[in-house]
Amino acid sequence: MAKDNGVSLSVIKRLPKYYRYLESINDRGIVRVSSKELSEITGLTASQIRQDLNHYGCFGQQGYGYNVRELMDELSKIIGVDKEYKMVLVGFGNIGHALFQYKSFKDLGYHIDAVFDLEAKDATENDPEVISIDKLAAYLKENKVDIGIISTPKDASQEVCDKLCDGDVSGIWNFSPVDIKTKNDVVLENVHLDESLFTLTYFINSPEDFNF
Numbered sequence: 001m002a003k004d005n006g007v008s009l010s011v012i013k014r015l016p017k018y019y020r021y022l023e024s025i026n027d028r029g030i031v032r033v034s035s036k037e038l039s040e041i042t043g044l045t046a047s048q049i050r051q052d053l054n055h056y057g058c059f060g061q062q063g064y065g066y067n068v069r070e071l072m073d074e075l076s077k078i079i080g081v082d083k084e085y086k087m088v089l090v091g092f093g094n095i096g097h098a099l100f101q102y103k104s105f106k107d108l109g110y111h112i113d114a115v116f117d118l119e120a121k122d123a124t125e126n127d128p129e130v131i132s133i134d135k136l137a138a139y140l141k142e143n144k145v146d147i148g149i150i151s152t153p154k155d156a157s158q159e160v161c162d163k164l165c166d167g168d169v170s171g172i173w174n175f176s177p178v179d180i181k182t183k184n185d186v187v188l189e190n191v192h193l194d195e196s197l198f199t200l201t202y203f204i205n206s207p208e209d210f211n212f
Helices: 009-027 035-042 046-054 068-079 094-101 133-142 154-166 193-205
Strands: 085-090 110-117 130-132 147-150 171-174 187-190
Touching (some): 009 035, 009 068, 035 046, 085 154, 094 110, 110 133
Parallel strands (some): 085 147, 110 130, 171 187
């Protein structure tokens, strides 16, 4: 699997889409799929799909297409979902609560091992134990954490980010309504729900631009 170092961000962001559709195809017992069939399912062109996958190696065969299970396995390695990840969630408001309750994380190997907020709370039948945010630094010192999830109000997010970076996390998934900056080469993914909604309403009002 030879990776092309010139892979663009747009290609990288399409890989999870391919994986998700392949997973659906595999669940239906389909053994092989052509780029044309993938095109019909994903809405992308067959040429685009082939170009995207060719950045990472030659997976298909002319006249046969792609072996669904084998391509899924290769994409899982490329994306990194062939591994287990330990995560902490900081901020247990509405978004934090929804993220914790999302069952697919655990199925994919993403485990939220601890939850932090301003005030500690005992575990209940529906909610986990919530640890005081004052203990975050100590927890990170004693436990290896791969990903920190931030769902705090914006005035607290950068401070939390700094603590996570100092605690040697590998990546941060930020749901707070402000862009933050990491240090120590920590990877950052900002998720702004309002921007996604704004994009939707843009295309509702300018349908002529919705051509992809």
